[in-house]
Structures are given as structure tokens and as C-alpha cells.
Amino acid sequence: MxxxxxxxxxxxxxxLFPVEQLAEATQAALSDPEVASSALIYGPDLGYAPLRKSIASWLSSFYQPAAGEIPSERIAITGGASQNLANILQVFTDPEVTQRVWMVEPTYFLACTIFQDAGFSEKLRGVPENDGGIDVKWLRKALVEFEGRSDSHSSHRTKPSEQYQKIYRHVLYLTPTFSNPSAKTMGTNVREQLIDLVREYDILIISDDVYDFLRWPEEPTSESTKLTPIPPRLSDVDRATSSDDEWGNAISNGSFSKIVAPGVRVGWAEGSPKQILRLSETGSTRSGGAPSHLTSTFINHLLTSGSxxxxxxxxxxxxxxxxxxxxxxxxxxxxxxxxxxxxxxxxxxxxxxxxxxxxxxxxxxxxxxxxxxxxxxxxxxxxxxxxxxxxxxxxxxxxxxxxxxxxxxxxxxxxxxxxxxxxxxxxxxxxxxxxxxxxxxxxxxxxxx
Ligand SMILES: Cc1ncc(COP(=O)(O)O)c(C=O)c1O
The missing domain is CATH 3.90.1150.10 (Aspartate Aminotransferase, domain 1)
Incomplete structure (x- = not known):
């Protein structure tokens, strides 16, 4: 055989793991008494503040968002994209109020279980891709049909509104850039159309932006790979275009799994400051502090040293x-x-x-x-x-x-x-x-x- x-x-x-750089980062963090003591105690709910700041500045230089520099209020530290998807569902959805979870199909199959765990087994629906990455017209039609149904509204909620101030009516889950699995990338105009649609129907976009940093020109060229363009994230489009709603409609789910190593279990969420603050109030974070706190100090060293x-x-x-x-x-x-x-x-x-x-x-x-x-x-x-x-x-x-x-x-x-x-x-x-x-x-x- x-x-x-x-x-x-x-x-x-x-x-491909940066083992030496991690060893150096670990040593640097733990041999600094101030960093070590703050790293080994419960972390702040929003995550290790120096890392939030370095991620904000690193993302700003990578994406060059139209709305300008990303403030660290838009960033919370997570235990990776999978863990954070579950956390987002805990605070921003209610299986009675949130009517549908729309998943761009073909979908990252392991996400289905995370939605099922949150009570959405009966409510998962595929949205077909087209050559542009998602059939926006199809989704609009499906939403119009669904919202027109007599049984689409329920007055019951599982989670009280005083504590859960913002529950979205729908969720849209996708990987818009170098998708897992289809490898498609949605163009800027598709993203703009999506943001208009999700605002209209009170939908929360959860965008797994985990592959963006690994990009190169499709054809061999002398151009530096740094110049290889990628479209703005959905959270960038949401931030750049005006909306009266301070909650916003898109969360970017980022991760160091693909660019450092999956075992580090550190990621970040980017969204409106209101979304980020509420996300950090998840029960398990309030009790245990931000996820992956010790490792966050190592990752911060990797970012600030440029390694x-x-x-x-x-x-x-x-x-x-x-x-x-x-x-x-x-x-x-x-x-x-x-x-x-x-x-x-x-x-x-x-x-x-x-x-x-x-x-x-x-x-x-x-x-x-x-x-x-x-x-x-x-x-x-x-x-x-x-x-x-x-x-x-x-x-x-x-x-x-x-x-x-x-x-x-x-x-x-x-x-x-x-x-x-x-x-x-x-x-x-x-x-x-x-x-x-x-x-x-x-x-x-x-x-x-
Ligand atoms: C689209 C997508 N989301 C999430 C993950 C898992 O990310 P993490 O390791 O940060 O939990 C993967 C890994 O394969 C992925 O492809």
C-alpha cells in the first residue's frame, strides 16, 4: 500500500510553526515580572490590552480600512474563531427570536455543530454561492418569503431583554475571502450589497476572516506579495458606510491558528465597540477572564517585535x-x-x-x-x-x-x-x-x- x-x-x-520565535516570545513575556504577573492572573474581559492595541494597529496597516485606523475598542481577544463563534451566539442570538442561521454553501462543515449546540438545529439554511461568492438575490428573495410567513414572528424570548439588549433576528455565516471550502472571494460590490441587505433584515454577519493574511498573486510576477490586494472585510464596509445603529451588523472573526499555530488558541473579534463590549460580557468570560490570556502575551511579543x-x-x-x-x-x-x-x-x-x-x-x-x-x-x-x-x-x-x-x-x-x-x-x-x-x-x- x-x-x-x-x-x-x-x-x-x-x-511551518514558528517554534523559535514562540520560545523567544515566551521567554521574553515570562521573564518580565510585570508582564508575567499580569499574564498569570485572570485577564480583563476584553482581553490583554497590549495585544488588543497591537492587533488594531497590525490590522490597520494590513487592511488600510476606508474608515481609518482601527481603534482598540473594536477588538476583543478570543480563544480562536471556533470558540468565538460559540460566544457570539451566546450573547447575540436567542433560538426563539433569531429565526434563521443562513450559511453560505458549500459551508465550513464544522461550524454546523457550533450552531446546533446553540439551539439552531432546525433553523440552519444554506444560501447558494454563485461565481461572485454568494447569490445575494437568492438570499433577498428567501428573506422576503420568510418574513411574509404568518409563523415567522414569535413573541416569546428565552433570554431577557434587560440583560440581552441586542438579539439579531437572523445570522449570516460565511468565509468571504479564500473561502473554506470553495476558495471563492467575494468582490467589494457584493460585500456592499450584503451590508445593505443585512441592515434591512436585522441580520448579524459572522465573517470568518481567517485566511486573509496568506495571499499572493495568482500568476508568478515580480510584484511583491505585499501588494497583492484583497477586498475590504464586511466589518470594514459596515464601519465605513453610515448607519444609525450603533450595534452594527458585521463581526470579523479572526484567528492566529493559520498564521502562528492552531495550538496557540488565540484569535480576535472585530466589530462595533458596542458589540465588542457586549461580547466580552459572555458569562464564561466574566467568570474566567478573557480566553487564552497567557498565550496572548506571547502573541503580543510576536506582533510587536515584527517576527x-x-x-x-x-x-x-x-x-x-x-x-x-x-x-x-x-x-x-x-x-x-x-x-x-x-x-x-x-x-x-x-x-x-x-x-x-x-x-x-x-x-x-x-x-x-x-x-x-x-x-x-x-x-x-x-x-x-x-x-x-x-x-x-x-x-x-x-x-x-x-x-x-x-x-x-x-x-x-x-x-x-x-x-x-x-x-x-x-x-x-x-x-x-x-x-x-x-x-x-x-x-x-x-x-x-
Ligand atoms: C472558516 C474557518 N473558520 C474557523 C476555523 C477554525 O479556526 P480556529 O482554529 O481559530 O478555531 C477554520 C479552520 O479550519 C476555518 O477554516
């Missing part, structure tokens, strides 16, 4: 960029001639000074198998059994509990697969694609007989 190759795993290769940005620029981006090129070349060489398509939507692009740059980035790409082949789960099963090759097949990304999402998947994303370049080295990725091509050739022949 050949060596297993796992193109499903959305984890960074362990050799994290250096690691991203000099290790992560060059490695992922190079693996991306190997993977895409192998797909074009071995899979496209068999009828496999790369289905990552219309590329986001920006033109500056006569140069058009199309960014690629994140961890994933998405392919769709030719229609004559059996379903993707059958291909995945055979790939695993016969070629020791694992990949995430389309049906895994159905919005759980939504029959229509499952039906749509049969005709669309369910016929595809997500491939990840974060875990394996270039040689193994190339080998993985060659194994898949061998299997597809056999399966295509079987279809003809």
Missing part, C-alpha cells in the same frame, strides 16, 4: 504560494484533460497603475468532477481504499438539516472536492493528483462499459 496522502486536512504542516509578519512574509507565503503553483499545475496537467474543472468562481481582481493583480491565497482550491462519473463520495471512498488518497468531497459541505441544501449539492458543489495545500509538501501533492488521475481514468472507462 502506498504512503497515505491527505489533501483533506486543513492544518498547517508542523514544520510574526516576517514569518508570514518569508516562510508561510513563499511556501504556500509555491505549493499552490505545484497543485494547480498538476490539476491542469493531469485532471483537466479528464474533464475535471477548477470551480473557484470569478477571480477577484484589482487594477492599479495599469497592472491587474488577481490574488490567490488561503489553504484550498475546489474542483468539480465530470458529470458522467459517480458521486464525489464514491470517488473519495475508492481513492482512499485503492490509492490511500484522502480528500474532502462535496457532500461534506452541505448545510446540515437543510434538505434543499442537500438537493442543490447533487447538481453543484456536491459533485466536487476541496483540495488543501497546507499540510503536505509539493512532492506529495503532485503524487496525490497523479493518483487521483489514475483512479478517474479507470472510473471513466468503467462508465463506458
Amino acid at each position: 502506498s504512503k497515505p496522502i491527505n489533501l483533506q486536512l486543513g492544518w498547517p504542516s508542523t514544520r 510574526l509578519q516576517k514569518h508570514i512574509d518569508e516562510v508561510l507565503i513563499p511556501t504556500y504560494q509555491s505549493r499552490y503553483r505545484v497543485l494547480m499545475t498538476a490539476i491542469k496537467q493531469y485532471l483537466q484533460p479528464l474533464g475535471v474543472l477548477i470551480t473557484t468562481g470569478s477571480p477577484y481582481m484589482e487594477t492599479t497603475e495599469n497592472t491587474t493583480i488577481v490574488p490567490a491565497g488561503g489553504f484550498f482550491t475546489y474542483i468539480t468532477f465530470p458529470p458522467e462519473l459517480p458521486s464525489a463520495d464514491i470517488i473519495a471512498k475508492r481513492a482512499k481504499e485503492e490509492y490511500s488518497l484522502i480528500f474532502a468531497y462535496g457532500e461534506m459541505f452541505v448545510v446540515q438539516g437543510d434538505k434543499t441544501s442537500s438537493e442543490r449539492s447533487h447538481k453543484g458543489f456536491g459533485r466536487g472536492a476541496r483540495l488543501c495545500w497546507a499540510w503536505h509538501e509539493e512532492k506529495e501533492m503532485q503524487e496525490g493528483i497523479e493518483r487521483l488521475a489514475k483512479l478517474l481514468r479507470i472510473m471513466l472507462k468503467e462508465c463506458q462499459t
Whole structure:
């Protein structure tokens, strides 16, 4: 049996962890008595203040938001994007009042359980993607239909309004940049349309912005990767455009998992100061202090010393960029001639000074198998059994509990697969694609007989 190759795993290769920088940061934090004593006691509810400040300034220089520098009042420290998603639901939703959780499909499948834990098992609904990343018209129509129903309003609430001052009527969950799993990036105009829509229908956008920092030009170019543009976050659009509502409608869910290491369990939330303050009042934070407090002091050192940005620029981006090129070349060489398509939507692009740059980035790409082949789960099963090759097949990304999402998947994303370049080295990725091509050739022949 050949060596297993796992193109499903959305984890960074362990050799890419900044171990030495973390050791130095740990030493620096713990050998400073002032930092050590504040790091080892309960943290403030909003999180370690120096880290909130460094994140605000780092995000300001990365995103250059139209509304200007990000104040640290817009930032709270979290235990990572998954933990924070659960916290957001605790304070801003009520299963009686919050009517629907809309999830862009194909969706990051592990998020479904977090919504189910919060009482939304019956209320998860998929929103189809189009080439622009989300079908906004479809969502508007679904909202109009839903709000027109006689049973769409309930006067009962589980959480008292004195304590839970802001409960949103709907939630929209998405990964708008280098999406997990579809790799699509929504353009600026799509984001503007979304912000208009969510304000109209009292929707809270929870945007997992966890891949943004890993980006490079799609085509090899002499341009510095630092110039690779990405669109503003939904929280930037929400902040930049006027609204009378101080709560706001978009929270950016950020994480150091993909750029430092998942084990550090540190992330951040960015939203309106009112949202951020209320988020920090989650019961478990009030009792235990901000999550990941000790590790926050290490991450702060990585940011203020510049070693994290250096690691991203000099290790992560060059490695992922190079693996991306190997993977895409192998797909074009071995899979496209068999009828496999790369289905990552219309590329986001920006033109500056006569140069058009199309960014690629994140961890994933998405392919769709030719229609004559059996379903993707059958291909995945055979790939695993016969070629020791694992990949995430389309049906895994159905919005759980939504029959229509499952039906749509049969005709669309369910016929595809997500491939990840974060875990394996270039040689193994190339080998993985060659194994898949061998299997597809056999399966295509079987279809003809
Ligand atoms: C879209 C998305 N959200 C959240 C996570 C998990 O983030 P964290 O490690 O910060 O909990 C992942 C990791 O795969 C992800 O792809």
C-alpha cells in the first residue's frame, strides 16, 4: 500500500510553526515580572490590552480600512474563531427570536455543530454561492418569503431583554475571502450589497476572516506579495458606510491558528465597540477572564517585535504560494484533460497603475468532477481504499438539516472536492493528483462499459 496522502486536512504542516520565535516570545513575556504577573492572573474581559492595541494597529496597516485606523475598542481577544463563534451566539442570538442561521454553501462543515449546540438545529439554511461568492438575490428573495410567513414572528424570548439588549433576528455565516471550502472571494460590490441587505433584515454577519493574511498573486510576477490586494472585510464596509445603529451588523472573526499555530488558541473579534463590549460580557468570560490570556502575551511579543509578519512574509507565503503553483499545475496537467474543472468562481481582481493583480491565497482550491462519473463520495471512498488518497468531497459541505441544501449539492458543489495545500509538501501533492488521475481514468472507462 502506498504512503497515505491527505489533501483533506486543513492544518498547517508542523514544520511551518514558528517554534523559535514562540520560545523567544515566551521567554521574553515570562521573564518580565510585570508582564508575567499580569499574564498569570485572570485577564480583563476584553482581553490583554497590549495585544488588543497591537492587533488594531497590525490590522490597520494590513487592511488600510476606508474608515481609518482601527481603534482598540473594536477588538476583543478570543480563544480562536471556533470558540468565538460559540460566544457570539451566546450573547447575540436567542433560538426563539433569531429565526434563521443562513450559511453560505458549500459551508465550513464544522461550524454546523457550533450552531446546533446553540439551539439552531432546525433553523440552519444554506444560501447558494454563485461565481461572485454568494447569490445575494437568492438570499433577498428567501428573506422576503420568510418574513411574509404568518409563523415567522414569535413573541416569546428565552433570554431577557434587560440583560440581552441586542438579539439579531437572523445570522449570516460565511468565509468571504479564500473561502473554506470553495476558495471563492467575494468582490467589494457584493460585500456592499450584503451590508445593505443585512441592515434591512436585522441580520448579524459572522465573517470568518481567517485566511486573509496568506495571499499572493495568482500568476508568478515580480510584484511583491505585499501588494497583492484583497477586498475590504464586511466589518470594514459596515464601519465605513453610515448607519444609525450603533450595534452594527458585521463581526470579523479572526484567528492566529493559520498564521502562528492552531495550538496557540488565540484569535480576535472585530466589530462595533458596542458589540465588542457586549461580547466580552459572555458569562464564561466574566467568570474566567478573557480566553487564552497567557498565550496572548506571547502573541503580543510576536506582533510587536515584527517576527510574526516576517514569518508570514518569508516562510508561510513563499511556501504556500509555491505549493499552490505545484497543485494547480498538476490539476491542469493531469485532471483537466479528464474533464475535471477548477470551480473557484470569478477571480477577484484589482487594477492599479495599469497592472491587474488577481490574488490567490488561503489553504484550498475546489474542483468539480465530470458529470458522467459517480458521486464525489464514491470517488473519495475508492481513492482512499485503492490509492490511500484522502480528500474532502462535496457532500461534506452541505448545510446540515437543510434538505434543499442537500438537493442543490447533487447538481453543484456536491459533485466536487476541496483540495488543501497546507499540510503536505509539493512532492506529495503532485503524487496525490497523479493518483487521483489514475483512479478517474479507470472510473471513466468503467462508465463506458
Ligand atoms: C472558516 C474557518 N473558520 C474557523 C476555523 C477554525 O479556526 P480556529 O482554529 O481559530 O478555531 C477554520 C479552520 O479550519 C476555518 O477554516
